[in-house]
Amino acid sequence: GRMAKPGQRVRKTWSGLEYDAAANRWDFRLQWVQRNLTYPPLPTHLSEDSMVVACCIHAGYIYSDCPYYLARTPEVMIQHEVPILVNCGDNVAGRKHYLLERGEIHPALFKVSDQEKFAGLLHGRVLLKVFEFRIAREIAAAANEGRRFERASPELAAAVESSLPWFVYIAGNHDRWIESEGVEPLLIMRSEMTKEIISGIAGKL
Numbered sequence: 001g002r003m004a005k006p007g008q009r010v011r012k013t014w015s016g017l018e019y020d021a022a023a024n025r026w027d028f029r030l031q032w033v034q035r036n037l038t039y040p041p042l043p044t045h046l047s048e049d050s051m052v053v054a055c056c057i058h059a060g061y062i063y064s065d066c067p068y069y070l071a072r073t074p075e076v077m078i079q080h081e082v083p084i085l086v087n088c089g090d091n092v093a094g095r096k097h098y099l100l101e102r103g104e105i106h107p108a109l110f111k112v113s114d115q116e117k118f119a120g121l122l123h124g125r126v127l128l129k130v131f132e133f134r135i136a137r138e139i140a141a142a143a144n145e146g147r148r149f150e151r152a153s154p155e156l157a158a159a160v161e162s163s164l165p166w167f168v169y170i171a172g173n174h175d176r177w178i179e180s181e182g183v184e185p186l187l188i189m190r191s192e193m194t195k196e197i198i199s200g201i202a203g204k205l
Helices: 030-036 066-079 112-144 154-163 173-181 187-204
Strands: 017-020 025-028 051-054 084-087 166-169
Touching: 025 030, 051 066, 066 112, 084 112, 112 154, 112 166, 112 187
Parallel strands: 051 084, 084 166
Antiparallel strands: 017 025
C-alpha cells in the first residue's frame, strides 16, 4: 500500500511512502527517488580540505594504544598532505566509574591533571612531527632557489604557519567529568600542547 489518497498527485519534492510487505516496513518510494532525485550544479570554484580524525585517546587508560597514535597519525598526515587534525573528544580517561580502583588507570597518571598533560604532549608531538617534515621541505626548497629564511621575517612566519597543521578539538564526556567539580576541561591539555609546540618550533629554527 501507499500513504497517499486515491487520485492524489505526489508532489515534486516528496516521494510518498510505500509499504514493503516482505520487510514488514514502510519506506520511501525508491523508484521515485531514482527518477527524480537530482543535485544542484556544482559551483565553478571549489576548495577542498582533508583531515585526519582521532578520538578517544583516553590518556592514562592502560589499554590505550598511544604509541600507535603518536607514530601513525603524523605518517598519514604527511603521506596524504593533510592540513587538519581533528580530535573528537575523550582525550583523558578520567576517574569516574572506579577506573582507578579497577586497575584500568596507569598509576603514574591517576590525577586527571596529569592525564591532560599527557594528552597535550601526545597531540603536541603529533603536530610537531608533521611540522618538522614540512618546515624542512620549505627550507630545502628555499635553499634550492638561492633563498634563506631570516629570523623574524614575514617569509619565515608564513612558512611556519603553513607547515604547522590545524588542530580542532572538542571535550568528550570523559573530559567533562571534572565539570561537576567546577573545573573547566582541557585547559591544562591545551596549555601543555601549546608549550610543547612552541618549544619544538623554537628548537628547529
